[in-house]
Amino acid sequence: MENKDLLMIPGPTPVPENVLLAQAKHPIGHRSPDFSEIIAEINENLKWLHQTQQDVLTVTASGTGAMEAGIINFLSPGDRVIVASNGKFGERWAEITDAFGLQTERITAEWGDAVDPEVIREKLEADTSKEIKAVILTHSETSTGVLNDLETINRHVKNHGEALIMVDAVTSLGAVNIPIDEWGLDVVGSGSQKGYMVPPGLGFIAVSEKAWKAYETAKIPKFYFDLGAYRKSTAKNSTPFTPPINLMYGLQTALQMMRNEGLENIFARHERNTLATRAAMEALGLPLFAPNNAASRAVTAVAPTTVEAEKVRSVMKKQFNIALAGGQNQLKGKIFRIGHLGFISERDVLTVVGSLEATLRELGHETMTPGAGVAAAARIFAES
């Protein structure tokens, strides 16, 4: 059946129809007063979403571009940095810090486990000469469905005093509570195609006063991603270069929707959808890849033992038009991932669970009681 697709991957995420329609207009001049008004509204709402008084900077790039900008603007070649890596994205930030000549120390955990905040604490406490300039971590590690303990790690960074904390919040911003100012997070990057309910193409970076101080002496060469230029323009409700006007129309509408729903409600919805998905997998005898106490609110990774993960994905796509994500790198073929980030309702979760039951039946997954997954998810929805 055409036009009946359900996108249940952790990005790009589904885009609401009114966001799509908002984009279906002629672009207007980006130096016009009309566009300036749109930027002003977007800026206000981005600050609300990020729980910060600082201007949030918008760049034309995917999430990786936002993170690269966040890393290179506040550091100098040779700076010692710690990169927490427990999946594909953590590894990517280490590749970036390597590429820009930073002295990178990786703190790793098995893919599927959370990074141990104690290991970071020990590293930071041992650094009495305060050489560590930044701790860089992925909050929600999308490749494994693991949510790292940002609050605890941040506390250790604050106790160190010198190091900046730089956070990939690409699949946690707009899904879980990240009070940027209250916690004093220095650099927080995200992307439009994830929790924002907007198509890919925009990256966002929140920057603390402390990071802006570091900016003044940072020496990594930069031009298009020189965030100082974005800061100046944003303060004047402008942009340094031509922004993707139509994506900004979409962003304006999506942020209005988020404000109408309210932050608490958005977080609660992601929590419910996560718990329901996980309960359903357990009821169906499908092992969860991430532990309960470190479960991403954006994506649930499942490591089936009695059926092949890629077969599950292929039947889900062919028979039910539901796109699930597969495993990346060494997890290819070992897991499938159900995205529940952004514009995802309880009905979508029930749909994916019910279709998954039908898929498992077709694939001869023996340890399943038909209906058990839907029942488990429905129970979570009824209780919360």
Ligand SMILES: *Cc1c(COP(=O)(O)O)cnc(C)c1O
């Ligand atoms: C999607 C994602 C990114 C950004 O990827 P892009 O393809 O560059 O947008 C970064 N970090 C995490 C955790 C992600 O899920």
